[in-house]
Amino acid sequence: MTTRVRPSSKRCAVIGGSGFLGRHLVEKLLERGYSVAVFDIRQSYELPGVTFYQGDLCDKEALRPALKDVPLVFHCASPAPASDDRALFQRVNVQGTRTVIQACTELGVQKLVLTSSASVVYEGADIKNGTEDIPYAAKPMDYYTETKIKQEKLVLQACDKEGGLLTVAIRPHGIFGPRDPQLVPILVDTARRGKMKFIIGDGTNLVDFTFVENVVHGHILAAEHLRPESPLCGKPYHITNDEPIRFWDFMSKVLVGLGYAAPRYHLPYMLVYGLAMLLWLLALLLRPLVAFKPTFTPMRVALAGTHHYYSCEAAKRDMGYKPLVSLTEGISRTVESYPHLRHGAP
Ligand SMILES: NC(=O)c1ccc[n+]([C@@H]2O[C@H](COP(=O)([O-])OP(=O)(O)OC[C@H]3O[C@@H](n4cnc5c(N)ncnc54)[C@H](O)[C@@H]3O)[C@@H](O)[C@H]2O)c1
Numbered sequence: 001m002t003t004r005v006r007p008s009s010k011r012c013a014v015i016g017g018s019g020f021l022g023r024h025l026v027e028k029l030l031e032r033g034y035s036v037a038v039f040d041i042r043q044s045y046e047l048p049g050v051t052f053y054q055g056d057l058c059d060k061e062a063l064r065p066a067l068k069d070v071p072l073v074f075h076c077a078s079p080a081p082a083s084d085d086r087a088l089f090q091r092v093n094v095q096g097t098r099t100v101i102q103a104c105t106e107l108g109v110q111k112l113v114l115t116s117s118a119s120v121v122y123e124g125a126d127i128k129n130g131t132e133d134i135p136y137a138a139k140p141m142d143y144y145t146e147t148k149i150k151q152e153k154l155v156l157q158a159c160d161k162e163g164g165l166l167t168v169a170i171r172p173h174g175i176f177g178p179r180d181p182q183l184v185p186i187l188v189d190t191a192r193r194g195k196m197k198f199i200i201g202d203g204t205n206l207v208d209f210t211f212v213e214n215v216v217h218g219h220i221l222a223a224e225h226l227r228p229e230s231p232l233c234g235k236p237y238h239i240t241n242d243e244p245i246r247f248w249d250f251m252s253k254v255l256v257g258l259g260y261a262a263p264r265y266h267l268p269y270m271l272v273y274g275l276a277m278l279l280w281l282l283a284l285l286l287r288p289l290v291a292f293k294p295t296f297t298p299m300r301v302a303l304a305g306t307h308h309y310y311s312c313e314a315a316k317r318d319m320g321y322k323p324l325v326s327l328t329e330g331i332s333r334t335v336e337s338y339p340h341l342r343h344g345a346p
């Protein structure tokens with residue numbers, strides 16, 4: 001007779017656990033007494049209590065050992081949003097997520113928590129205090145968003161309260177914190193090239209930036225509250241700092257904290273957006289001849305010049321969420337963590 005090993009409830013797997021959010025999540029899970037299997041295409045660190053499995057999440061056979069006897073899986077892997085490789089996004093975020101769901105189902109995983117994004121409802125127009133019932137973007141602004149929508153739908157539709165896999169999606173927005181590979185590094189790179197002198201639009205647009213530890217907290221609460229009878233099943237939840245801030249104030253605080261000048265001169269939003277569209281088209285047309293990647297993409301310009309902040313009331317109500325780290329504290333911890341990006345650093 002074969003006896004099935006009952007997975008320990010303090011075991012979990014983090015797909016994408018070598019990444020920025022993934023590693024912060026792994027560290028907090030370890031602190032809370034979980035043992036963690038990390039599955040990622042690359043291994044970026046070593047930690048006691050973590051077993052690494054290196055592989056591509058599109059490969060079910062590679063995934064199986066990492067998800068075996070694990071009741072809880074976090075899926076926070078994705079190609080970098082800055083990539084413009086549509087086929088890669090489609091393969092990893094859509095096909096790969098299908099594979100993750102199949103593997104979870106076949107191996108008897110009980111809960112799957114997906115890191116989605118608040119951008120799944122953003123199409124360039126203002127969103128003020130947006131709730132989870134806003135429809136998905138009909139015209140997603142880039143391939144990343146297009147495939148995050150498909151991915152979230154797949155995961156939420158897979159939720160089976162009748163003894164099968166339970167699923168929930170967390171939609172963070174503008175994650176920042178120590179070791180972030182994109183927001184602060186891109187900002188500093190743009191400033192070092194002298195391009196952060198300008199404010200796009202009138203500078204009053206409010207945006208959510210969310211400290212990474214709050215995002216982690218939201219993921220763990222979601223996992224621990226996900227049960228067949230809970231309202232979380234098959235639902236998306238915004239996780240924010242609950243402190244919308246002017247986009248340009250946030251950028252200025254980070255820049256000034258690192259010793260750079262804050263942007264000062266205003267440029268009309270429509271002018272910069274039009275130029276970004278032109279550049280994007282040019283880059284597309286010239287791609288066979290020269291490869292160049294504009295810094296100011298239409299998506300980035302839209303994010304910099306419109307309101308986009310979201311309500312996290314549903315997460316407060318259904319899982320007792322409350323941000324643990326304030327924006328001011330988060331910004332100061334982030335700035336301190338980048339000595340090598342300070343103005344004048346070698
Ligand atoms: N950073 C943000 O502002 C933000 C905001 C909202 C949502 N998200 C979502 O959060 C998640 C984590 O983002 P992040 O900022 O930590 O990104 P990241 O690039 O630091 O981490 C992603 C990880 O996924 C891994 N990965 C990529 N393709 C893979 C594959 N085929 N197989 C296995 N592993 C693979 C990468 O190696 C990397 O370690 C993503 O799903 C992203 O869409 C990020």
Ligand SMILES: CC(C)CCC[C@@H](C)[C@H]1CC[C@H]2C3=C(CC[C@]12C)[C@@]1(C)CC[C@H](O)[C@@H](C(=O)O)[C@@H]1CC3
Pocket residue numbers: 081116117118119120172173174175182183186187190295296300301303304
């Ligand atoms: C070039 C300048 C105008 C600004 C430079 C900073 C930008 C690089 C970041 C400001 C807001 C950021 C952001 C993302 C990427 C980096 C920025 C554009 C995301 C698009 C990354 C992917 C996430 O899913 C999005 C989300 O929904 O949270 C991010 C939104 C904010």
